Amino acid sequence: MSILIRGGRIIDSTSTNDDGRAADVLIDGDRIAQILDAGSDARADTVLDATGCVVSPGFVDLHVHLREPGREESETIETGSRAAALGGFTAVVAMPNTEPPHDSRVVVDFVRDQGRRAGLCEVVPSGCITVGREGRTLAPFAELRDAGVRFFTDDGNGVQDALLMRRALEYAGQLGVTLAQHCEVSSLTHGAVMHEGACCSRLGLPGWPSLAEELMVHRDIELCRLTGSPVHFLHLSTERSVDMVRSAKAEGLAVTAEAAPHHFTLTDEALSGFDPTFKVNPPLRTPSDIAALKRGLADGTIDAIATDHAPHAPHLKEQPLDQAPPGMLGLQTALALALTELSMPLRDVVAALSWKPAAIAQLADHQGRPVAVGEPANVTVFDPNATWTIDRGHLASRSRNTPYHGRTVRGRVLHTVFGGRAVVVNGAATR
Amino acid sequence: MKHLRSIDELGADGIVRILKVAEHMAEVNRRPVPKVPALVGRTVVSLFFEDSTRTRISFETAARRLSADTMTFSVSTSSVNKGESLRDTVETVSAMGVAAFVVRHKSSGVPWQMANWTDASIVNAGDGWHQHPTQALLDCHSIVGAFGIGPSTSCLKGLVVTIVGDVRHSRVARSDIEAFTALGATVRLVGPRTLMPPDTRSWPVEITDDFDAVIGDSDVVYMLRMQRERMNEALVPHLGEYSTRFGLDGDRAARMKKDAVVMHPGPMNRGVEMMIDPSELPRSLVTNQVASGVSVRMAVLFDVLGGQEVVS
Numbered sequence: 001m002s003i004l005i006r007g008g009r010i011i012d013s014t015s016t017n018d019d020g021r022a023a024d025v026l027i028d029g030d031r032i033a034q035i036l037d038a039g040s041d042a043r044a045d046t047v048l049d050a051t052g053c054v055v056s057p058g059f060v061d062l063h064v065h066l067r068e069p070g071r072e073e074s075e076t077i078e079t080g081s082r083a084a085a086l087g088g089f090t091a092v093v094a095m096p097n098t099e100p101p102h103d104s105r106v107v108v109d110f111v112r113d114q115g116r117r118a119g120l121c122e123v124v125p126s127g128c129i130t131v132g133r134e135g136r137t138l139a140p141f142a143e144l145r146d147a148g149v150r151f152f153t154d155d156g157n158g159v160q161d162a163l164l165m166r167r168a169l170e171y172a173g174q175l176g177v178t179l180a181q182h183c184e185v186s187s188l189t190h191g192a193v194m195h196e197g198a199c200c201s202r203l204g205l206p207g208w209p210s211l212a213e214e215l216m217v218h219r220d221i222e223l224c225r226l227t228g229s230p231v232h233f234l235h236l237s238t239e240r241s242v243d244m245v246r247s248a249k250a251e252g253l254a255v256t257a258e259a260a261p262h263h264f265t266l267t268d269e270a271l272s273g274f275d276p277t278f279k280v281n282p283p284l285r286t287p288s289d290i291a292a293l294k295r296g297l298a299d300g301t302i303d304a305i306a307t308d309h310a311p312h313a314p315h316l317k318e319q320p321l322d323q324a325p326p327g328m329l330g331l332q333t334a335l336a337l338a339l340t341e342l343s344m345p346l347r348d349v350v351a352a353l354s355w356k357p358a359a360i361a362q363l364a365d366h367q368g369r370p371v372a373v374g375e376p377a378n379v380t381v382f383d384p385n386a387t388w389t390i391d392r393g394h395l396a397s398r399s400r401n402t403p404y405h406g407r408t409v410r411g412r413v414l415h416t417v418f419g420g421r422a423v424v425v426n427g428a429a430t431r
Numbered sequence: 432m433k434h435l436r437s438i439d440e441l442g443a444d445g446i447v448r449i450l451k452v453a454e455h456m457a458e459v460n461r462r463p464v465p466k467v468p469a470l471v472g473r474t475v476v477s478l479f480f481e482d483s484t485r486t487r488i489s490f491e492t493a494a495r496r497l498s499a500d501t502m503t504f505s506v507s508t509s510s511v512n513k514g515e516s517l518r519d520t521v522e523t524v525s526a527m528g529v530a531a532f533v534v535r536h537k538s539s540g541v542p543w544q545m546a547n548w549t550d551a552s553i554v555n556a557g558d559g560w561h562q563h564p565t566q567a568l569l570d571c572h573s574i575v576g577a578f579g580i581g582p583s584t585s586c587l588k589g590l591v592v593t594i595v596g597d598v599r600h601s602r603v604a605r606s607d608i609e610a611f612t613a614l615g616a617t618v619r620l621v622g623p624r625t626l627m628p629p630d631t632r633s634w635p636v637e638i639t640d641d642f643d644a645v646i647g648d649s650d651v652v653y654m655l656r657m658q659r660e661r662m663n664e665a666l667v668p669h670l671g672e673y674s675t676r677f678g679l680d681g682d683r684a685a686r687m688k689k690d691a692v693v694m695h696p697g698p699m700n701r702g703v704e705m706m707i708d709p710s711e712l713p714r715s716l717v718t719n720q721v722a723s724g725v726s727v728r729m730a731v732l733f734d735v736l737g738g739q740e741v742v743s
Contacts, residue, residue, distance in 0.1 A: 201628035204539045204560030204605055209629070274540025318518045320538030322559070
C-alpha cells in the first residue's frame with residue numbers, strides 16, 4: 001500500500017519557520033519512502049489532497065481517558081482511538097484510572113492490545129504509581145516497565161504522601177521511567193465542584209483553591225531536586241503553578257508540564273448555568289490563569305498541549321453538579337482550539353502537540369519524527385485556516401460531553417496516516 | 432416570569448411586583464374563606480429531595496388557597512430510592528401535566544438543570560448553599576410590614592440589615608443579600624472568616640467578626656441557623672465559643688435600637704445562635720416571617736403561572 005500526500009507544506013521539528021517546505025510525501029508500507037518536489041507526478045494507491053494544508057508528524061496526546069476496561073458505557077478504546085485519529089493524533093497515552101486500574105501487566109497488555117485491534121492510533125498505556133491508585137504502596141514499576149510502560153501516574157488522584165512520592169521517584173529514576181503528577185492536595189479540595197473564587201462564592205458551590213495544586217507542584221519540584229528523577233506535571237491550571245515550573249526549568253531541574261485546551265479557553269464563569277459539562281478536575285479557573293497558561297505555552301515553560309479527554313455518558317453528566325463526574329471531551333477539538341486561541345507560531349503549536357509530548361512519553365523513536373525519508377509513517381495533514389462549528393452530535397466519542405458545542409473554530413484535521421495506513425481521509429475515519 | 436430560581440433573575444422590579452401582589456394575597460388570607468379560584472385546574476407539584484416540612488406546607492397551603500391542585504413527590508417513598516435519575520423523575524412527573532414544580536434539593540443549581548427537562552415553571556424552594564428566593568421575598572415582606580413602608584425599588588434605603596452567622600453555607604443569606612441590597616438596604620455580615628464565602632470582594636456588603644460593635648446601629652438583626660455538623664469541619668472551635676461571639680443573648684438584645692427587629696429563617700437552634708427566647712425580645716419578626724410565607728408564595732405561584740383571575 002502506498003500513499004501520496006500531495007500539495008501540502010511540511011512543518012516538523014526541523015522547521016525553522018512557519019512557511020515549512022512545499023513537498024509531496026510518498027509513503028510506502030509503514031515508512032516514508034520519498035519526499036518529492038511539489039507537483040510531482042508520482043503515483044500511489046491512495047492520493048491525499050493537502051492543498052493549502054500543513055503536513056506534520058502525527059500528534060501525541062499525553063493525557064486521555066479511554067474508560068476501557070470498566071466504563072465502556074462512556075468510551076471504549078476503539079471509539080476513543082477513532083476520536084484521536086480524527087483529531088490528528090497517532091499516539092495517545094491512556095490514563096490508568098480504569099476498572100481495574102493499570103497496576104499490573106495483565107491490564108496494560110490488554111489496553112495496548114485493544115489499541116492494536118482498533119488500529120486507529122498507538123494506544124500507550126500509562127502505569128499507576130501506587131497499587132489501585134490508592135496512594136498507599138508502590139505499583140510494580142519494573143514489571144510494568146518490562147511490559148513497555150514508561151509513564152506512570154495516579155491521575156485523578158495526586159500522591160498525597162510526600163514520603164511515598166519521594167520513594168517512587170527514587171525507585172523509578174533508576175528504571176528510567178517518568179512519573180507524572182496530578183497536583184491536588186486533597187485535604188483542601190474535599191467536596192469541591194469548581195474553582196474557589198468569586199464565582200463559587202456566588203453560586204454556593206464548594207471551591208477547589210488554586211493553592212491545592214500549587215502546594216503539590218512546589219513539593220514535587222523540590223522532590224525532583226532531591227532525587228534527580230524527572231517529574232511531569234499533568235494539566236497545570238494556575239498562574240503560580242506556571243511560574244514555579246518556569247523557575248524550576250531555569251534552574252535546570254528535570255520537570256516538564258502540559259496544559260489542557262479547556263484550561264486556556266474557558267473560565268469558572270462557564271458554570272454560572274450549572275451545566276455539569278463544564279465541571280472538570282482541576283477546575284476551569286480565571287482570565288489571569290488563562291493568560292499565564294498562554295504565556296507558559298508561548299515561552300516553552302509548558303511543553304505540551306494534552307487534552308485530558310474524559311468521556312462521561314450522558315446519564316452521568318445529567319446528575320446534580322456536585323455528584324456529576326468531572327471531565328470533558330478533548331481529542332477532536334484540541335488542534336482547532338490551539339490554533340484559534342493561542343497566538344503562537346504554527347511550528348510551536350505543532351511542537352506542543354507532537355514531538356515535545358512524544359519525548360516526554362519516551363516515544364520519540366517512532367512518534368513526532370521529522371517528515372523525512374525512512375521515518376515511520378505517522379503523519380497528520382491539517383488545514384490551519386478552515387473554520388468549522390463544533391457539534392457534539394458529530395463527534396466520534398461514545399459520549400457527548402464537549403464544552404464547545406456550537407463554538408466556531410479555525411483549524412481542521414483532514415487526513416491522518418498511522419503506521420502507513422490512512423485512518424482518516426477528508427475528515428472521516430476509514431475504519 | 433416563567434421561573435423563580437434566584438433573586439438576581441427576578442430583579443428589583445420583580446421583587447416589588449411580588450411584594451405588591453403579596454399584599455392582595457394577605458388580604459385574601461384574612462377572609463373567612465381564604466381561597467380564590469386563580470389557579471383552578473393547574474397542578475403544582477412539590478418535589479422535595481431534602482426534608483423541609485415547613486417550607487413544603489407553606490407552598491402547598493399557598494397553592495391550595497389559589498385553588499391549584501397539589502401533589503407531593505416525597506423522595507423517601509419514591510422511585511428515586513430505586514435509583515431513578517433526576518432527569519427521569521422530572522420527565523415522568525412532568526408528563527402527568529404539571530404547571531409548576533416547587534423544588535428543594537441539597538445540590539446547588541438543580542432548578543436550572545431541571546429547566547432543561549420540563550416545560551413547567553420552576554420555583555426554587557432552596558438549592559444547596561445557593562438560593563432560597565421565596566425566603567428572601569417573605570423576609571422583605573416582613574420588614575416592609577414591620578416598618579410600615581410601601582414596596583418600591585428603594586424602599587429599604589436607610590435601613591441597616593445585619594446578617595449574623597454561617598453565610599458560607601447559607602442559601603437564605605445569598606438570597607437575602609441580593610434582595611435587601613436590590614431594595615436599597617445597607618447589608619452587613621457578621622461572622623468568622625471561616626463561615627464567610629471564600630471571595631466576597633464584589634459583594635455589596637461590609638463584613639466584620641465583631642457583633643458587639645455593630646449591633647447597636649442595626650435596624651434588622653438577622654440570625655442564621657448554625658448547623659452542628661460544622662463543628663466537624665474545623666470552621667469554629669466549638670459551639671460554646673460560637674454562641675459567645677455570635678449568639679443573640681439578653682445583653683446584646685438590650686443594646687439594640689429601640690425599634691430594631693430580630694429575624695430568623697427557622698428552625699432555630701435554641702442555645703446556639705438564639706440564646707434568648709424570641710418572645711422576650713421587644714420586636715421579633717419570627718412568626719411574622721412564617722405568616723408572610725404563605726402570602727408571598729401565593730404571589731409567586733400566581734406570578735409564574737400567569738394567574739388571570741382578579742384577586743380582589
